[in-house]
Amino acid sequence: MKQIKVLGSGCRNCEITAKVIEQAAKEAGIEIELIKVTDMAEILGHGVMSTPGVVVDGELVHAGGIPGPEQVRAWVRTGS
Amino acid sequence: MFEALGDLVAFSLLGLDPASPAGSAVQFFVMDVAKIFVLLVAVIYVMGLLRALLSPERVREFVRGRPDWQARGLAVALGAVTPFCSCSSVPLFIGFVEAGIPLGVTFSFLIASPMINEVAAVILVGILGWKLAALYVLAGVTVAWLGGLAMQAFHPERWVEGYVWQIRMGNAAIAAPEKTLAARHRYAVGEVREIVGRIWKWVLIGVGVGALFHGFVPAAWVTEHLAGDDWTTVPAAVLLGIPLYSNATGIIPVAEAMLGKGVAIGTTLALMMSVAALSLPEMLILRKVIRWPALALFAGVLAVAFTLVGWGFNLMA
Numbered sequence: 001m002k003q004i005k006v007l008g009s010g011c012r013n014c015e016i017t018a019k020v021i022e023q024a025a026k027e028a029g030i031e032i033e034l035i036k037v038t039d040m041a042e043i044l045g046h047g048v049m050s051t052p053g054v055v056v057d058g059e060l061v062h063a064g065g066i067p068g069p070e071q072v073r074a075w076v077r078t079g080s
Numbered sequence: 081m082f083e084a085l086g087d088l089v090a091f092s093l094l095g096l097d098p099a100s101p102a103g104s105a106v107q108f109f110v111m112d113v114a115k116i117f118v119l120l121v122a123v124i125y126v127m128g129l130l131r132a133l134l135s136p137e138r139v140r141e142f143v144r145g146r147p148d149w150q151a152r153g154l155a156v157a158l159g160a161v162t163p164f165c166s167c168s169s170v171p172l173f174i175g176f177v178e179a180g181i182p183l184g185v186t187f188s189f190l191i192a193s194p195m196i197n198e199v200a201a202v203i204l205v206g207i208l209g210w211k212l213a214a215l216y217v218l219a220g221v222t223v224a225w226l227g228g229l230a231m232q233a234f235h236p237e238r239w240v241e242g243y244v245w246q247i248r249m250g251n252a253a254i255a256a257p258e259k260t261l262a263a264r265h266r267y268a269v270g271e272v273r274e275i276v277g278r279i280w281k282w283v284l285i286g287v288g289v290g291a292l293f294h295g296f297v298p299a300a301w302v303t304e305h306l307a308g309d310d311w312t313t314v315p316a317a318v319l320l321g322i323p324l325y326s327n328a329t330g331i332i333p334v335a336e337a338m339l340g341k342g343v344a345i346g347t348t349l350a351l352m353m354s355v356a357a358l359s360l361p362e363m364l365i366l367r368k369v370i371r372w373p374a375l376a377l378f379a380g381v382l383a384v385a386f387t388l389v390g391w392g393f394n395l396m397a
Contacts, residue, residue, distance in 0.1 A: 009170060013278075040174060040247065040368075047250040049136040049175040050168045064135050064168075068270050 003033045004075065007043040007053035007063075010036075014052040017066050021054070024072045032076060082118075086111030105295025112287045112333045116203060117276070120283070120329065123202045124275050128268025136172050139189075144179040151185045156224045159192030160217070169362065173369045177240065178249045184232025190366075191382065192224035195357040199275070200328035207336050212345075215393070219349060223357075223385045230381045231374075239374035282330030290333035294340060302341040313347050314390035318383050321354025328356040345397050350390030358382050 008014025025032045050064035086107040096103035139158045176186040204213035
């Protein structure tokens with residue numbers, strides 16, 4: 001199963017980002033494991049200073065804002 | 081154009097008397113809301129097209145390892161042109177510390193960032209004219225520079241939470257942004273949505289407060305109490321600004337109304353800076369990385385700096 005992490009300290013934009021990804025996965029009919037990461041050490045460990053950031057299967061794909069709908073659809077679909 | 085729109089709505093559609101408090105308040109509200117939102121959308125869109133917005137990750141790479149004065153200059157300049165959400169200030173702080181950037185320089189960045197940004201600067205020019213915009217930016221840069229230096233003199237390292245020093249930062253490797261015009265347009269539209277979506281309520285509240293001030297506060301009262309003769313008005317404005325928080329853009333219409341009624345320029349600038357840069361929510365967020373003494377010091381240094389700026393401008397005026 002594809003694993004998507006949303007990196008963020010729990011601000012509004014991070015919540016929205018998580019919701020957008022959940023929605024996209026549901027629409028595509030793909031099951032994903034969505035994890036909200038709030039631990040600073042892990043967020044910075046991914047090299048992210050501007051939250052929210054998004055990590056798909058261990059790879060950082062986005063940082064610094066709410067991602068666009070096309071981007072999100074691409075993450076959900078590509079790969080495994 | 082915007083004035084005509086304000087006139088149309090307040091006096092023609094609603095039939096309010098231009099001389100009445102309600103009439104002038106509504107006219108001000110409509111005019112400023114329209115003007116600020118048009119400017120906001122235009123500026124953010126153009127910035128988005130140019131991709132001039134630097135990410136904090138890149139700022140960190142820029143600033144690390146430079147001599148102190150260079151690092152501080154860059155931190156202030158980049159803080160001024162990089163908008164970042166205050167919820168990012170903790171990872172940003174840790175990222176800077178981890179890169180070995182001096183704390184004083186980090187504080188300079190944290191002061192400059194909420195206070196000055198290119199969007200607020202353009203709206204300042206549009207609403208208050210380029211002279212006041214230049215004064216505001218100049219005063220903000222000076223405060224950020226000296227405020228960071230002052231913080232450094234107190235050796236704030238001792239108040240940084242222990243875990244901050246343990247964190248090791250990974251390398252960010254995000255693909256470079258697409259270069260085609262269509263992609264830039266999409267990005268710019270996204271930026272407009274994101275930023276306007278975040279700050280529209282500050283703008284509405286700011287314009288609302290400005291409109292009430294413009295319509296209902298008598299000019300005679302302002303002349304008597306806030307014209308700048310009384311030295312206590314500046315520190316009072318700074319103190320008033322601490323519990324109040326607004327985005328830098330939202331406070332501009334309040335300043336417009338204040339200046340229009342004859343509030344002294346230094347007092348107005350002090351309030352603007354205090355509202356934009358000194359906020360309790362941000363302090364509480366920073367509490368995750370630094371302890372209370374450093375936070376109190378941070379607030380104190382800024383309050384003193386804004387007061388000095390206010391007095392300085394009132395003296396010059």
